[in-house]
Amino acid sequence: GAVVSQHPSWVICKSGTSVKIECRSLDFQATTMFWYRQFPKQSLMLMATSNEGSKATYEQGVEKDKFLINHASLTLSTLTVTSAHPEDSSFYICSASRDRNSNQPQHFGDGTRLSIL
Amino acid sequence: DAKTTQPNSMESNEEEPVHLPCNHSTISGTDYIHWYRQLPSQGPEYVIHGLTSNVNNRMASLAIAEDRKSSTLILHRATLRDAAVYYCILRDGAAGNKLTFGGGTRVLVKP
Numbered sequence: 001g002a003v004v005s006q007h008p009s010w011v012i013c014k015s016g017t018s019v020k021i022e023c024r025s026l027d028f029q030a031t032t033m034f035w036y037r038q039f040p041k042q043s044l045m046l047m048a049t050s051n052e053g054s055k056a057t058y059e060q061g062v063e064k065d066k067f068l069i070n071h072a073s074l075t076l077s078t079l080t081v082t083s084a085h086p087e088d089s090s091f092y093i094c095s096a097s098r099d100r101n102s103n104q105p106q107h108f109g110d111g112t113r114l115s116i117l
Numbered sequence: 118d119a120k121t122t123q124p125n126s127m128e129s130n131e132e133e134p135v136h137l138p139c140n141h142s143t144i145s146g147t148d149y150i151h152w153y154r155q156l157p158s159q160g161p162e163y164v165i166h167g168l169t170s171n172v173n174n175r176m177a178s179l180a181i182a183e184d185r186k187s188s189t190l191i192l193h194r195a196t197l198r199d200a201a202v203y204y205c206i207l208r209d210g211a212a213g214n215k216l217t218f219g220g221g222t223r224v225l226v227k228p
Contacts, residue, residue, distance in 0.1 A: 006160070034215060034216070043204075043219060044155075046215055046216070049215055055135070093160045095161075095216075101214070103149055103168075105151065105213075106216060108153075108160035108162065108163075109160050111160045112159075
């Protein structure tokens with residue numbers, strides 16, 4: 001089946017550090033990828049839609065200068081949390097879809113647990 | 118986005134069926150009904166989806182009401198590994214196919 005790989009699985013770093021998370025679709029080309037954030041005991045919240053070859057579309061309230069998204073190829077999207085602070089600590093999850101068709105399921109990575117000290 | 122309503126939690130005994138309801142009274146004609154589940158400390162996993170007709174796959178069955186305002190996910194024989202949060206989501210092609218997650222139903226399976 002389709003596999004989405006996310007790296008790293010967990011990160012612990014100091015406040016002020018920038019952290020890059022990678023999301024790869026391993027066996028299909030993903031024109032669209034999505035980035036979510038999940039706080040403990042809460043549901044997933046969509047942060048942005050990553051489009052290959054164009055700018056990401058951010059959800060309301062998500063700072064695009066804080067969360068930089070790059071989708072340089074059909075198999076890789078990256079999320080960089082710039083100058084991370086403790087309030088950015090969360091579980092970040094990406095997903096990928098084969099195409100824009102709403103009949104196609106999204107395939108999720110296993111998430112990256114980010115802890116900012 | 119059309120919203121869904123699910124019970125917060127459900128309990129089931131191992132080896133018994135589980136019926137998870139979902140209400141989506143404001144569904145539009147082009148919305149697909151998707152179900153995902155999330156095990157602890159993992160990303161969500163696709164379970165099943167449908168538009169109008171009932172659907173079956175190796176994981177579950179999806180029963181869709183004739184008016185499409187509700188649906189039920191059926192796990193035929195629950196196992197301990199089915200303990201997870203199950204999300205019912207309407208996927209709107211006009212909105213870029215993004216998924217909007219609600220609270221989901223936390224399923225507890227008792228041995």
